[in-house]
Amino acid sequence: MKKLLWLAAIVLMGGGAVQAARPNVLMIAIDDLNDWVGCMYGHPQAQTPAMDRLAARGTLFLNAHVQSPLCNPSRASLMTGLRPSTTGIYGLTPGIRNVETTRHRVTLPQHFARHGYFTATFGKVYHDGSIPRPFQTNEFHVWGPAPGMPLPPQKFVNTPAAMRVMDWGVFPPDDREQADWKIADAAIEQLKNAPKDRPFFVAVGFRLPHVPCFASPPWFNRFPPEDQIILPPWLARDRADVPEFSWYLHWQLPEPRLSWLQRSGQWRPLVRAYLASTTFMDSQIERVLQTLKDIGAEANTLIVLWSDNGWHLGEKGITGKNTLWERSTRVPLIFAGPGVARGGRCTQPVELLDIYPTLIELCSLPPVDGLEGHSLTPQLRDAQAPRPWPAITTHNQGNHAVRSLRWRYIRYANGAEELYDLQNDPNEWRNLAGDPRYHDVRQEHARWLPQVDLPAAPGSTGRVLTQTNGVWYWEGKPIDPAEKEE
Numbered sequence: 164m165k166k167l168l169w170l171a172a173i174v175l176m177g178g179g180a181v182q183a184a185r186p187n188v189l190m191i192a193i194d195d196l197n198d199w200v201g202c203m204y205g206h207p208q209a210q211t212p213a214m215d216r217l218a219a220r221g222t223l224f225l226n227a228h229v230q231s232p233l234c235n236p237s238r239a240s241l242m243t244g245l246r247p248s249t250t251g252i253y254g255l256t257p258g259i260r261n262v263e264t265t266r267h268r269v270t271l272p273q274h275f276a277r278h279g280y281f282t283a284t285f286g287k288v289y290h291d292g293s294i295p296r297p298f299q300t301n302e303f304h305v306w307g308p309a310p311g312m313p314l315p316p317q318k319f320v321n322t323p324a325a326m327r328v329m330d331w332g333v334f335p336p337d338d339r340e341q342a343d344w345k346i347a348d349a350a351i352e353q354l355k356n357a358p359k360d361r362p363f364f365v366a367v368g369f370r371l372p373h374v375p376c377f378a379s380p381p382w383f384n385r386f387p388p389e390d391q392i393i394l395p396p397w398l399a400r401d402r403a404d405v406p407e408f409s410w411y412l413h414w415q416l417p418e419p420r421l422s423w424l425q426r427s428g429q430w431r432p433l434v435r436a437y438l439a440s441t442t443f444m445d446s447q448i449e450r451v452l453q454t455l456k457d458i459g460a461e462a463n464t465l466i467v468l469w470s471d472n473g474w475h476l477g478e479k480g481i482t483g484k485n486t487l488w489e490r491s492t493r494v495p496l497i498f499a500g501p502g503v504a505r506g507g508r509c510t511q512p513v514e515l516l517d518i519y520p521t522l523i524e525l526c527s528l529p530p531v532d533g534l535e536g537h538s539l540t541p542q543l544r545d546a547q548a549p550r551p552w553p554a555i556t557t558h559n560q561g562n563h564a565v566r567s568l569r570w571r572y573i574r575y576a577n578g579a580e581e582l583y584d585l586q587n588d589p590n591e592w593r594n595l596a597g598d599p600r601y602h603d604v605r606q607e608h609a610r611w612l613p614q615v616d617l618p619a620a621p622g623s624t625g626r627v628l629t630q631t632n633g634v635w636y637w638e639g640k641p642i643d644p645a646e647k648e649e
């Protein structure tokens with residue numbers, strides 16, 4: 164009996180002697196997937212059986228938001244547990260090891276590695292190239308391949324930007340040429356050969372449905388022909404009631420405007436390609452999840468699935484991300500496995516920042532100082548458990564969205580505001596910021612705006628908005644409002 168009590172004590176203490184009892188972690192990252200996921204009802208024609216099954220055996224967060232609507236800052240925030248406004252990482256560069264605020268920060272995988280886990284990464288988990296080689300060994304024991312998307316000899320769609328990746332269509336003919344197939348392959352191989360003496364933390368980052376939205380014929384054939392593709396809800400002149408400053412957050416980006424898609428007859432083809440490439444990517448998630456079963460690790464592996472930002476497909480007049488609206492900030496977030504209720508559906512606002520503290524609590528790792536998220540373990544036990552915090556998204560210094568259960572409040576760096584009642588206006592068509600009846604709602608949300616709000620870190624490039632002497636600069640060039648592209 165004494166011996167049993169002693170064993171129970173070290174289990175409770177989470178000591179090194181019982182590491183084998185800790186669950187494995189499989190983290191699945193997706194690039195630019197909004198809520199067009201079957202179980203999230205974001206698009207009636209979405210087909211994502213693997214994600215739907217995962218959500219059914221775990222807990223799905225229906226009101227989860229990114230901390231930045233862009234790859235590098237979103238992923239940097241998740242992995243360090245710090246807001247973009249705390250680190251100054253807003254652009255496609257710099258990476259966390261090139262910034263003073265995060266250079267020595269213990270990241271999520273690092274914390275697992277330091278506490279006995281075997282860690283490995285495949286595909287796009289950190290933003291490509293954001294962790295210089297000398298630092299890589301600090302993050303993961305194994306850095307698997309992160310192939311880029313294959314490109315056809317010629318672009319299918321002559322989008323206004325000559326960029327090769329700004330494309331969509333039926334390609335390649337063989338799924339095995341797809342980056343996501345190769346990423347799944349490498350992750351599967353690693354899972355099959357995971358060390359037996361310690362738990363693993365394996366991160367797998369898929370590339371689709373990030374542009375180029377390519378998929379082979381069978382994936383397109385699962386969807387109705389173009390003329391039967393349902394377009395997202397859209398309102399003409401929707402941006403007549405939003406501040407002009409909202410344009411500055413995605414100034415002259417390569418993603419085509421809705422007006423171009425409409426003129427070119429490319430709106431439905433793009434929607435279909437986004438749906439088809441998402442369904443293909445979902446099939447690669449299925450391959451990885453099936454491997455967990457095959458190796459007998461399903462019961463003892465905690466799975467977390469997230470996307471780094473959403474994507475507009477015409478809403479508010481644009482395609483792409485880089486906005487503070489629901490379409491850019493709301494993403495799938497699913498947990499499943501030991502300690503997670505089955506079939507949970509949480510509608511409380513939550514942040515990707517919450518993943519770090521949640522995983523370390525679920526795996527009984529020691530806490531980490533300074534994490535700005537809050538553990539989701541109460542909601543993973545009971546999805547209805549209340550939560551006091553809203554979700555905050557930041558896109559460059561001074562531009563923030565505060566999303567509560569019912570409202571979205573946006574404050575731009577020049578003081579301009581938006582307010583949406585998501586309960587009665589789920590598409591954010593009516594900006595209520597100027598309505599005096601909602602003065603208190605605005606005040607209540609404004610108090611959550613980050614107190615620390617750093618300028619862009621030195622070396623920032625790629626989607627960076629700055630101000631000098633009253634002039635706003637995008638990518639270092641002064642913004643001329645006369646050049647606005649509707």
Ligand SMILES: [Ca+2]
Pocket residue numbers: 194195233234373471472
């Ligand atoms: Ca992304």
Ligand SMILES: [Ca+2]
Pocket residue numbers: 400401402403404405591592593594
């Ligand atoms: Ca509007």
